[in-house]
Amino acid sequence: QQPVQSPQAVILREGEDAVINCSSSKALYSVHWYRQKHGEAPVFLMILLKGGEQKGHDKISASFNEKKQQSSLYLTASQLSYSGTYFCGTESTSGTYKYIFGTGTRLKVLA
């Protein structure tokens, strides 16, 4: 039932790009992206809503395909600070209170 993220883990060099995918089995109203650094709480990055509206980070972009119930997070020209575990948070069209997270993607950026 948790949205599935891919890849599970990725290692990059500084300056390289990465794409993280989130796929749900349920119809989604919105997708939210978070980054969690080791030993810390997840921190919000951006929201994507049905209809194409986006809110959030100015250096990270994302897409939301409502029909396929999928979202992708695009990290371009990665920096060391991008290292962490990325989660998609999802809300289905059926209600606002079940806010569930994807399986997570561990990203490590090397100098």
Next chain:
Amino acid sequence: DTAVSQTPKYLVTQMGNDKSIKCEQNLGHDTMYWYKQDSKKFLKIMFSYNNKELIINETVPNRFSPKSPDKAHLNLHINSLELGDSAVYFCASRGGTRDTEAFFGQGTRLTVV
């Protein structure tokens, strides 16, 4: 001024004990959650409360009992702790509309020995 504060940060206890984790938010949010993050980093929803009312209970053992005395507080009491309860527990809150993000507490690392 911390938006979502969770205490304690670390909790080490023996099997069979009872323990509580407290969470408070000063954001005026209506909805609060408890999540469990296991060693594989999966973030699993446990409970969701809206305006002090339990909305979601994700088949969590009834040794776990959340309590919300008011909409700013959501505490988690765990009875008869087991080794498998060892994890990081996060409290989070969200506003009342679907375009709002979750704000997390710092997490409580529970270790059952």
